[in-house]
Amino acid sequence: MTIKKATATAHPNIALIKYWGNIDHELRLPSNGSISMNLGCLETRTTVMFKLEAKSDNLVLNGKAADLDAQKRITVFMNRVRELAGITDHAHIVSENNFPAGVGIASSSSAYAALSLAATKAAGLSLSERELSRLARTGSGSACRSIPEGFTEWITGDTHNKSYAESIAPPDHWNLKDCIAIVSQDHKEIGSTQGHEIAETSPLQASRIASAPERLDICRQSLLERDFKSFAEVVELDCNMMHAVMMTSNPTLLYWEAATLSIIKAVQSWRMDGLQVCYTIDAGPNVHVLCPNDIRAEVAEKLSGIPGVQKVITAGSGGRAQII
Numbered sequence: 110m111t112i113k114k115a116t117a118t119a120h121p122n123i124a125l126i127k128y129w130g131n132i133d134h135e136l137r138l139p140s141n142g143s144i145s146m147n148l149g150c151l152e153t154r155t156t157v158m159f160k161l162e163a164k165s166d167n168l169v170l171n172g173k174a175a176d177l178d179a180q181k182r183i184t185v186f187m188n189r190v191r192e193l194a195g196i197t198d199h200a201h202i203v204s205e206n207n208f209p210a211g212v213g214i215a216s217s218s219s220a221y222a223a224l225s226l227a228a229t230k231a232a233g234l235s236l237s238e239r240e241l242s243r244l245a246r247t248g249s250g251s252a253c254r255s256i257p258e259g260f261t262e263w264i265t266g267d268t269h270n271k272s273y274a275e276s277i278a279p280p281d282h283w284n285l286k287d288c289i290a291i292v293s294q295d296h297k298e299i300g301s302t303q304g305h306e307i308a309e310t311s312p313l314q315a316s317r318i319a320s321a322p323e324r325l326d327i328c329r330q331s332l333l334e335r336d337f338k339s340f341a342e343v344v345e346l347d348c349n350m351m352h353a354v355m356m357t358s359n360p361t362l363l364y365w366e367a368a369t370l371s372i373i374k375a376v377q378s379w380r381m382d383g384l385q386v387c388y389t390i391d392a393g394p395n396v397h398v399l400c401p402n403d404i405r406a407e408v409a410e411k412l413s414g415i416p417g418v419q420k421v422i423t424a425g426s427g428g429r430a431q432i433i
Contacts, residue, residue, distance in 0.1 A: 113159040113198070115230035119222035119255045119430035120147040121208070121215040123287055123389060123397050125344050126328050127351040128139070128250055128263065130308030130318070137250040138272050140308070141321035143263045144328050145254045148287055149280065149427030155204040157199055157227040170204050186221070186248045187228060193244075194232035202228075202261035208422065211296045215255075215391055217301065219247030222255035222430045241430070242273040250305070258429040260332055262325075280426035283335050286405040288398045289422040290412045292368040299362060301392045310359040317350045337401070341380065341387030344399070348389040366394040366418025375415055384408070419424035 122145040130140035168175040168183045175183070177302065195296060202224065210216035225245040229236050238257055246253035247269075254261045257276040257365045260283070266272030308314050324347050331339035355362035369390065376388045376398055386400045386408055400408045402425065 113155065113231045113233065115227045116154065116156040116433040117223045117226035117230065117430060118154045119219040119226065119252075120149060120427035120431055121151050121153070121219040122147045122251060122254045122261070123399075124251065124254075124391060125332070125340075125389065126311075126321070126325050126347050127400045129305060129351045129354060130314055131250070131305050132267065134306060136269050136272075137246050137305075138267065138269075139250055139263065139265050140314075141318045142265045143251075143327050144260070144277070144325060144332070145251070145263075146258065146260050146285065146287065147255060147258065147280070147427035147429075148424035149326070149400045151206075151208040151219070151422070151427075153204060153206050153216070153223045154433070155202065155223035155227045157224065157231045158201045159196070159198040159231055160201060161198055163201065164194055166199045166202065166206065168202045171206060173212070182248075183224075184356075186224065187243065189247060190228045190234075193229070194234050196232055200228065200231070208284060208399070209291065210296070214289060214393070215251055217249035218251040218255045221245045221252035223409070224248065225252070225256070226430045226432060239273050239275070239430070242275070243269060243291075246272060246274075250351065251301075256430050259426050262329065264291070276429075278333060282306070282429055283332065283426070284402040285399055285426060286402050286408075287424050288400065288405060288409045288412055290368075290372050290396045290398060290415070291419045291422065292366050292372070292396070292417050293394045294419070297364065297393055299360075304362055304392055305356065307358045307360070307362075309356055311354040311357040313350070313357050314354050317354055341385070341399075344350075344387050344389050347361045352390065362392075364393050365390075366417065368415065369394045371415050371417060372396040372398070372412065375411070379408075379411065389417055
């Protein structure tokens, strides 16, 4: 029996300027560019084992056999790897997260970033960071941003080769912390893939896309200059615009819980009182509260005191996807 095996880890990322909607759903070419921060202490660890006698790909996720939809999605992705490597072997894939999946902490970003690296390594390929980013994007759009290190920007591009993410600052450029207020660990009923597909049904999506380049410029500059005031304003604005699109899509996507809104209002109040904090929310109810490292304990304690907050996870900026 011949087995080719590799293990990789990758961090999820929190989008500061959001990705929502595609110009090509199959290749996951985004409607607008985005900027994100890898979340250092959170990770997906994925092992890929190609076996000559295997009749199909098999995915074990967090100790359980993945459901049929996930298995099908994995096979489509692995077919791309097999095509690149010129092989026909199927694989046994074991993937584990050390954080809740499917609740708006971008578990698919770290999952497909880790899978891209592990699968290509096990298949005997040695891809560049840009090539890995492109490949990861085809599995889950935001996964392309989890391949490079630190703070990353996803270039839109109108073809497969032109759409990838690259690092715009290393992890230690700005000692920001993401205090993630968990208000629900239930798996969302409508996932991001479906959400991207219906984004164009919102009358607000076109204007969000048209104004995205300006927000990207402001976010990139404020991040590079470590200007928290400008950073906070554009990050919250962009978050609100994405969720406005979700809420006005058909069908309506309303991910927020009562505690989500309570956190938003609390963060706004804290900033008015002089605390350097801002919020952002991906496709889920949980709230990411960004702040400088020196006040992370205070912010985490404040968040823990808000009714409905189950726990607070704190993460700093993380590195690139890597082979273990």
